[in-house]
Amino acid sequence: MTTEAHVEVKNLEKRYPVQKSVFRSAKDFIHAVDGVNFSIAPGESLGLVGESGCGKTTTGRMLVKLLEATSGQVLLKTDGEVVDIANITDKDDLKSFRSDVQMIFQDPFESMNPRRTVYDTIAEPLTVQRIGTVPERETKVAELLNLVGLTPAESFMFRFPHELSGGQRQRVAIARALIVDPTFVVADEPTSMLDVSIRISVMDLMLKLAERLDVSYLYITHDLAVARYMCDRIAVMYLGKIVELAPTEDLLANPMHPYTKALLSAVPVPDPSYKRPPVEIKGGISKSINPQPRCRFYDRCPMAREDICGPQDHPPLEEKAPDHWVACYLVDKQSA
Amino acid sequence: MALEQKPGDLQADPLVALEGAEDLPAIELTDPLWRIRLRLLWRNFKKNWGLFAENKIGLVGLFIIGVFALMAIAHPVLMATVWGGDNTEIYDPVIGYDAVVKEFIVVEVVTDPLSEIELIDARFTNINAQVGDIISQPQQPAPPSSKHLLGTDPLGRDVLSQLMFSTRAAFFLGMVAALVTVFIATTVGSMAAFFRGFVDSFLMRLADLILLMPLIPILIVIGGFWTIELWQLGVIIGVLNGFGGVAIVLRSQALAVSVKPFVDAARVAGGSKWHLIFRHVIPNVLPLSFLYMMFGVTEAISLEAVLSFFGLLNVDMSWGLMISVAQAEGYLLRGLDVWWLLFPAGMAVSVLAAAFFLVGRAMDEVVNPRLRQR
Ligand SMILES: Nc1ncnc2c1ncn2[C@@H]1O[C@H](COP(=O)(O)OP(=O)(O)OP(=O)(O)O)[C@@H](O)[C@H]1O
Ligand code: SF4
Ligand SMILES: [Mg+2]
Numbered sequence: 001m002t003t004e005a006h007v008e009v010k011n012l013e014k015r016y017p018v019q020k021s022v023f024r025s026a027k028d029f030i031h032a033v034d035g036v037n038f039s040i041a042p043g044e045s046l047g048l049v050g051e052s053g054c055g056k057t058t059t060g061r062m063l064v065k066l067l068e069a070t071s072g073q074v075l076l077k078t079d080g081e082v083v084d085i086a087n088i089t090d091k092d093d094l095k096s097f098r099s100d101v102q103m104i105f106q107d108p109f110e111s112m113n114p115r116r117t118v119y120d121t122i123a124e125p126l127t128v129q130r131i132g133t134v135p136e137r138e139t140k141v142a143e144l145l146n147l148v149g150l151t152p153a154e155s156f157m158f159r160f161p162h163e164l165s166g167g168q169r170q171r172v173a174i175a176r177a178l179i180v181d182p183t184f185v186v187a188d189e190p191t192s193m194l195d196v197s198i199r200i201s202v203m204d205l206m207l208k209l210a211e212r213l214d215v216s217y218l219y220i221t222h223d224l225a226v227a228r229y230m231c232d233r234i235a236v237m238y239l240g241k242i243v244e245l246a247p248t249e250d251l252l253a254n255p256m257h258p259y260t261k262a263l264l265s266a267v268p269v270p271d272p273s274y275k276r277p278p279v280e281i282k283g284g285i286s287k288s289i290n291p292q293p294r295c296r297f298y299d300r301c302p303m304a305r306e307d308i309c310g311p312q313d314h315p316p317l318e319e320k321a322p323d324h325w326v327a328c329y330l331v332d333k334q335s336a
Numbered sequence: 337m338a339l340e341q342k343p344g345d346l347q348a349d350p351l352v353a354l355e356g357a358e359d360l361p362a363i364e365l366t367d368p369l370w371r372i373r374l375r376l377l378w379r380n381f382k383k384n385w386g387l388f389a390e391n392k393i394g395l396v397g398l399f400i401i402g403v404f405a406l407m408a409i410a411h412p413v414l415m416a417t418v419w420g421g422d423n424t425e426i427y428d429p430v431i432g433y434d435a436v437v438k439e440f441i442v443v444e445v446v447t448d449p450l451s452e453i454e455l456i457d458a459r460f461t462n463i464n465a466q467v468g469d470i471i472s473q474p475q476q477p478a479p480p481s482s483k484h485l486l487g488t489d490p491l492g493r494d495v496l497s498q499l500m501f502s503t504r505a506a507f508f509l510g511m512v513a514a515l516v517t518v519f520i521a522t523t524v525g526s527m528a529a530f531f532r533g534f535v536d537s538f539l540m541r542l543a544d545l546i547l548l549m550p551l552i553p554i555l556i557v558i559g560g561f562w563t564i565e566l567w568q569l570g571v572i573i574g575v576l577n578g579f580g581g582v583a584i585v586l587r588s589q590a591l592a593v594s595v596k597p598f599v600d601a602a603r604v605a606g607g608s609k610w611h612l613i614f615r616h617v618i619p620n621v622l623p624l625s626f627l628y629m630m631f632g633v634t635e636a637i638s639l640e641a642v643l644s645f646f647g648l649l650n651v652d653m654s655w656g657l658m659i660s661v662a663q664a665e666g667y668l669l670r671g672l673d674v675w676w677l678l679f680p681a682g683m684a685v686s687v688l689a690a691a692f693f694l695v696g697r698a699m700d701e702v703v704n705p706r707l708r709q710r
Contacts, residue, residue: 064604098606111597115619117376125605134369158372176605 394698435474516574525586559648630696
């Protein structure tokens with residue numbers, strides 16, 4: 001697996017200090033991402049699913065170097081070479097990293113500078129990295145506008161964000177991410193702020209582009225239905241830990257972790273009038289501040305066994321069935 | 337199972353979203369980029385002007401500023417024409433002199449210089465005259481006449497000419513103070529907000545310190561060491577203002593801007609720190625800066641009057657100096673008798689300062705959509 005992975009994440013951790021006083025250094029930490037492992041194959045799209053606050057965005061931001069990891073590694077394969085992105089500090093290396101790895105943000109209303117035109121926004125990676133001449137950039141921007149379905153390109157190029165709809169803005173954000181021909185894109189809930197009717201078209205667009213341009217995605221979402229539509233594999237995250245990781249259809253047909261099962265029973269349907277049925281799990285979201293050394297899901301788990309889960313640390317992520325990884329003591333290993 | 341209704345089942349045409357948006361005229365791509373940008377700037381300007389013009393107080397302010405600007409422009413024109421040539425010596429605002437001669441009838445001759453007499457019209461000393469004589473005396477200050485529409489000052493100079501000439505100094509000072517304020521406040525505020533940490537703490541503690549310094553006493557102290565030039569006053573006001581209160585306000589605005597996702601997006605695009613600051617943070621702080629620029633002009637114009645009044649400013653002629661001269665010659669407390677000495681200059685200071693303030697208020701409503709009445 002290691003050799004063919006495009007992106008490999010090893011024991012990635014991010015802690016935020018909870019500052020109690022200005023004069024004392026922090027003793028408490030939020031374990032936003034707490035030892036996460038996964039890998040993404042070239043051209044693969046991995047879904048990262050979990051409820052609000054579980055650390056999805058934090059993970060994604062560490063992968064694009066918007067955030068420094070507390071510990072752990074992110075290995076990226078570029079031009080056949082595997083590099084730890086933490087070691088990319090050199091100006092030229094950083095430049096090639098910035099065109100190799102891109103991100104699409106959650107909120108299309110906030111991810112475009114209101115004072116810059118669509119052209120400025122999309123061409124920004126080219127401008128700041130000094131790629132091409134102005135006419136070349138113009139051509140490239142027009143090309144990408146056509147690619148993401150904003151046609152005719154000339155009528156969109158010099159609009160300001162407030163002259164676009166939410167879906168159009170997210171298409172602009174996609175175009176900006178793709179203009180430097182990245183090989184890996186982190187998409188942080190790119191459709192969650194959009195109208196349901198526009199969501200599908202944006203998701204279809206991303207699928208089409210992934211296929212055509214051969215990019216790998218880390219697709220962050222809280223919506224299993226969206227993940228199913230978009231992703232080859234799904235990683236389910238809970239309080240900074242990945243609790244289950246399996247190919248999409250396998251995970252949905254045969255969920256093993258109690259949290260995944262609960263999630264599946266409450267899959268949100270992309271329909272505004274649809275009401276969530278009560279979730280099977282008890283209690284509210286646990287705190288990720290200085291978590292106790294036991295299964296993160298223990299307090300809410302309907303299957304929890306005091307004798308087994310109680311005294312032990314958080315269960316390791318193990319391959320319980322072929323290519324189906326679960327972090328739970330009560331899930332038996334199935335023979336292949 | 338809920339999953340059966342997969343998102344793909346929903347019908348959605350990608351073009352649905354496109355039709356909703358208003359149709360803007362297509363911009364020909366054959367145009368060079370700069371020309372397109374110019375046209376966009378013009379379009380934005382028109383839009384903002386529309387918002388500004390909705391507010392009548394802003395228009396009133398602009399109108400007043402326009403009138404003063406005309407006065408400033410008219411002065412050299414008048415000096416070259418009506419007030420020019422042989423008249424220069426009369427109408428020059430600084431070195432001009434005109435003796436308006438008036439005839440007086442001597443009503444009483446006092447031998448004891450210390451005796452108190454009631455003044456009817458004027459009192460002259462060292463004049464050999466008998467009661468009943470008619471003597472001609474040059475009169476300064478002279479009340480308005482057809483020759484001097486606003487009269488002359490205690491030194492025999494034309495007040496209208498002084499008033500118009502001083503407008504230029506007021507604009508110049510306001511401009512210097514405002515530009516320095518905006519430049520410093522925007523830079524300091526944006527840097528502090530963007531870099532956070534030590535830079536932020538250092539700049540903001542400095543700002544607190546400067547904020548605490550009382551402007552007028554400081555200027556008086558500085559004025560005690562050397563006579564301040566007009567541009568120096570502008571720079572001092574700009575620095576103290578820009579590094580103090582305005583920087584603190586702009587920093588909080590910049591703080592809100594620099595955590596926006598578009599700044600992260602630019603970072604992911606590979607933008608350097610300076611790219612982020614100059615292309616993303618500052619352009620979004622600048623509208624607020626311009627607002628404070630207007631208030632800065634107001635303050636500078638008022639301060640000039642105060643400093644000139646104390647005689648701390650090295651300036652040929654200004655509204656404050658006009659009042660100061662009246663004061664030095666002992667006319668300050670004779671208000672209505674010599675109204676032309678105090679009233680025009682005082683009004684000019686107040687009205688022009690107020691006009692910039694009004695423009696600032698109207699701009700506030702363009703910049704802060706929350707204040708918009710709708
Ligand atoms: N800058 C920060 N300082 C302190 N805590 C933070 C910071 N950013 C995130 N956190 C905390 O880290 C945890 C994970 O946050 P994160 O944004 O990654 O969640 P998420 O899974 O993306 O949630 P959502 O679905 O709401 O976007 C949360 O508990 C959050 O409060
Ligand atoms: S380890 Fe125990 S508490 Fe944790 S998920 Fe499995 S059953 Fe629940
Ligand atoms: Mg998030």
